[in-house]
Amino acid sequence: MFDYSPAPEAKLASFASSYGHFIGGKFTKPQKTFETINPATEEVLSQISHGSAKDVDLAVKAARNAYEKTWSKLSGAQRGKYLFRIARIMQERARELAVAETLNNGKPIKETRDFDVPTSVAWFFYYAGWADKLDYAGMGASPKAHGVAGQVIPWNFPLMMLAWKVAPALAAGNTVVLKPAETTPLTALLFAEICQQAELPDGVVNIVTGFGDTGAAVVGHKDVNKVAFTGSTEVGKIIARQVAGTNKKVTLELGGKAANIVFDDAPIDQAIEGVVNGIFFNQGHVCCAGSRLLVQESIHDEFIKKLKRRMETLRLGDPMDKNTDVGAINSKAQLQKIKGLVAKGVKEGGDLWQPACKIPRNGFWYAPAIIDGVSPANTVAREEIFGPVLSVITFRTPTEAITKANNTEYGLSAGIWTEKGSKMLKLADQLNAGVIWSNTFNQFDPTSPFGGFKESGYGREGGRAGLAAYLKGGN
Ligand code: NAI
Ligand code: MG
Numbered sequence: 001m002f003d004y005s006p007a008p009e010a011k012l013a014s015f016a017s018s019y020g021h022f023i024g025g026k027f028t029k030p031q032k033t034f035e036t037i038n039p040a041t042e043e044v045l046s047q048i049s050h051g052s053a054k055d056v057d058l059a060v061k062a063a064r065n066a067y068e069k070t071w072s073k074l075s076g077a078q079r080g081k082y083l084f085r086i087a088r089i090m091q092e093r094a095r096e097l098a099v100a101e102t103l104n105n106g107k108p109i110k111e112t113r114d115f116d117v118p119t120s121v122a123w124f125f126y127y128a129g130w131a132d133k134l135d136y137a138g139m140g141a142s143p144k145a146h147g148v149a150g151q152v153i154p155w156n157f158p159l160m161m162l163a164w165k166v167a168p169a170l171a172a173g174n175t176v177v178l179k180p181a182e183t184t185p186l187t188a189l190l191f192a193e194i195c196q197q198a199e200l201p202d203g204v205v206n207i208v209t210g211f212g213d214t215g216a217a218v219v220g221h222k223d224v225n226k227v228a229f230t231g232s233t234e235v236g237k238i239i240a241r242q243v244a245g246t247n248k249k250v251t252l253e254l255g256g257k258a259a260n261i262v263f264d265d266a267p268i269d270q271a272i273e274g275v276v277n278g279i280f281f282n283q284g285h286v287c288c289a290g291s292r293l294l295v296q297e298s299i300h301d302e303f304i305k306k307l308k309r310r311m312e313t314l315r316l317g318d319p320m321d322k323n324t325d326v327g328a329i330n331s332k333a334q335l336q337k338i339k340g341l342v343a344k345g346v347k348e349g350g351d352l353w354q355p356a357c358k359i360p361r362n363g364f365w366y367a368p369a370i371i372d373g374v375s376p377a378n379t380v381a382r383e384e385i386f387g388p389v390l391s392v393i394t395f396r397t398p399t400e401a402i403t404k405a406n407n408t409e410y411g412l413s414a415g416i417w418t419e420k421g422s423k424m425l426k427l428a429d430q431l432n433a434g435v436i437w438s439n440t441f442n443q444f445d446p447t448s449p450f451g452g453f454k455e456s457g458y459g460r461e462g463g464r465a466g467l468a469a470y471l472k473g474g475n
Contacts, residue, residue, distance in 0.1 A: 013099040015186060018047035021055055021209060022192035024062035025202025028055070036185055039106035040319050040328035040363040048185050051210035056177065056217040059206035063148045063175040064223055066203030071175050072145065080131030083170060085198040087124035090117070093194065097187055101159055102319045104186040106328030106363070107282050109320050119444055120163035123462075126446035127167035130467055134172065137464060143471040145173030146249055150224035152215040152239075154231040155181035155330050156285035156386075162188055164461045165228050166205060172470035174226065177206045179218050181231075183331050185209045216242070224248065226470065230287070233384075233410075233455045251459025251469050253287065253451060255384040256412030258433065259405035260290030260441065263398075264299045266417035270439065272303070272310050275390070278415060278441040280314060280368050283329055284388040287456075288413035290441055292381060293370075294401055297394040304372060304392065311368050312355040326388060329364040338366050338387035345371050345380030345391070376407055384410070398423065402430045411453030415441045434460075 020028035033047035049055075071079070090097065097120075098112035107116070134143050149169045153161035158180060169176050180188035188207050195205045208214060212235070219227050219239050229239050230253040243250050260278045262271045278290025295303050319327035329335040346352050350371035359365045366387055374381045374391040381391050395401040405414060414433040416424050428436045434452040437443060444450070449460040459469050468474030 013096045013103060015046040015100070018049075019185070019189050019209065020049050021051055021059065022189065022195075022205070022207040023055070023059045023203075024065075024206070025196065025200075027192070034182075036104060036183065038103045038363075039183070039330050040360070042362050045103060045186065048209045051179070051208035051214040051217070053217040055208050055210075056214065056221060059177045059208045060148060060150070060221045060223050062203035062206050063177050066201055067145075067147055067175040070201040071204050072173060076132035076134055076173075079170060079173065080128045082198055082200050083124050083128035083131060083167060086194060086200070087121050087128060089194050089197050090121045090124065093190070094118070094121070097159060097190060099320075100190055101187050102327070104184050105155065105158060106319055106330055107285075108324040108327045110322055110324070111282060116157060116160050120160045123160075123163040123167045123446045127171035127467070130168075131171040134467075134471065137467060137471075139468060139471055139474050143473055146470060146472060147174060147225035148223060149174045149176050149226040149228060149470065150218040150221060151176060151178045151228045152218055152231065153178065153180055155184040156282060156287070158184040159187040159191065161230050162191055164466075165230075168461070168466045169226075169228075169470050170204065172467055174470050175204045175206075177208060177218055177221075177224070179208055179210065179215045182209075182211045219243065227251075228459075228469070229253070233457075236457055249469070251451075251461070252457035253459070253461060254455060254457035255386075255410055256287045256289065256452065256456050257292060257382065257384055257408045257410045258288055258290045258413040258415065259292045259294045259408075259431075260415035261294040261395075261401050261405060261417065261427070262296065262299070262303060263401075263416075263418040263423070264296045265419045267419065267439070268299070268303065268306065271417040272306050274415065274417060274439070274441045275307060276310055276314070279390045280326060280388050281442055283327055283366070285330060285334070285386055286442070288435060288442070288450075290413075290415050291385060291389070291391060292405075293390050293392045294395055294404055295392065296401075297396050300394050304370070307370065308353065308355070311370070314355070314357075314368055316357045316365065316367060317360060326368055329366050329387065332364055334386065335364040335366060338385055338389065341380060341383060341385045342369065342371065342389055345374065345378055348375075348378045348380075350374045350378055350380055350391070376404060382408065398427060402427060406430075406432050409455040412451075412456035413437070
């Protein structure tokens with residue numbers, strides 16, 4: 001294989017040596033800082049402030065003040081104007097945002113450039129369009145915002161999760177306190193600069209960085225009216241308990257263990273691409289990842305042979321290289337979690353295979369993996385690994401496929417690969433999952449609602465349903 005030179009984008013993002021919180025339109029003085037690193041090199045990128053309950057309280061007060069005095073007094077068209085402005089500035093700064101996201105998250109530049117940033121921008125454009133049409137959204141005349149929204153997001157799509165949360169909240173007329181994940185705060189802090197650049201009124205968006213305790217302070221603050229969380233099912237349950245008995249509205253987007261079901265009549269090469277995209281996109285750090293391959297027994301051997309051949313061509317390495325397919329694992333802790341679960345899966349009878357690839361010396365890496373011969377009771381068939389690991393399960397009949405696909409605590413997404421439209425529709429009806437793709441996978445659009453059943457959480461993001469979550473009487 002050839003070696004590639006670093007992409008010219010490498011120098012396009014620069015960070016301050018330290019950051020405070022973004023409260024009331026201004027950055028506070030950095031305090032109680034911790035390092036944020038590039039997980040591909042372990043190089044320190046900046047020092048980030050660990051927000052206390054007091055910082056969160058100041059942010060909520062700023063958000064309340066902005067809600068009462070400014071944001072709730074603007075017309076929908078005026079709010080829309082700010083959202084359009086933010087979207088356009090994000091487009092102008094797209095290269096910088098893509099580079100920053102790749103440096104702080106470890107995901108390949110081709111993904112941040114072609115997916116994360118454009119999708120985030122699309123979310124702002126879409127909800128900008130809703131801001132002056134709330135009266136016609138089918139939620140009654142002049143539906144009202146909840147007030148202050150407290151939002152806690154994960155590290156797998158840092159900017160995109162921010163966009164999914166902030167855009168509908170502002171369009172509906174709420175103000176926001178957002179807590180980014182501890183390992184990936186940098187694009188949220190660049191977004192704070194973008195809010196300043198767009199002259200968004202002070203306090204409409206507030207960003208408090210920190211760890212789980214900071215997130216808990218946001219969720220638990222008595223003056224937060226609406227809570228939106230994306231992350232682990234474990235923390236989702238803590239939050240559900242924390243807000244129980246309060247007036248707070250909650251949406252939870254949690255984990256997944258999606259089945260990607262391949263029938264013997266599927267277009268095989270296309271299905272291989274879909275399965276690869278389904279689990280190796282973003283190193284498998286995807287809540288809706290197709291982490292369980294359900295392949296029809298009659299084509300199992302041929303499919304796995306082709307899949308392995310395709311996996312041998314995946315390039316793992318420098319995320320800033322435009323040809324990289326598999327970047328770095330986001331953190332040491334996540335890498336250890338992946339290794340632990342895979343070891344368990346092998347001990348419980350799974351057959352592990354990984355292509356030979358050169359693992360960089362520094363940073364956190366995991367070669368793409370498949371575990372064949374997985375029984376439905378195996379840990380790797382049940383637990384979310386959140387890494388580039390595909391568990392392979394076989395089935396004989398469509399009924400067996402449905403039973404196995406639904407045999408999970410989760411219910412976020414699923415994939416069906418078949419040439420037959422009737423089979424596709426019948427199966428889609430029987431799968432307990434919020435999002436079902438057929439002959440494709442991992443497609444996202446701001447107009448399309450996204451969310452789960454069971455332990456994958458409740459509430460929807462995207463589309464009119466995603467708007468409803470931020471309006472009284474909406475859900
Ligand atoms: P996590 O759920 O702990 O973190 C997500 C966000 O919640 C972060 O911003 C974190 O600071 C915050 N948080 C943590 N504890 C909190 C609390 N008690 N109250 C309020 N906010 C809190 O996820 P973590 O620890 O990063 O990853 C663990 C596992 O969770 C992963 O291995 C993966 O399986 C799963 N996960 C799933 C995600 C999804 O999108 N479905 C996203 C991230 C993780
Ligand atoms: Mg955690």
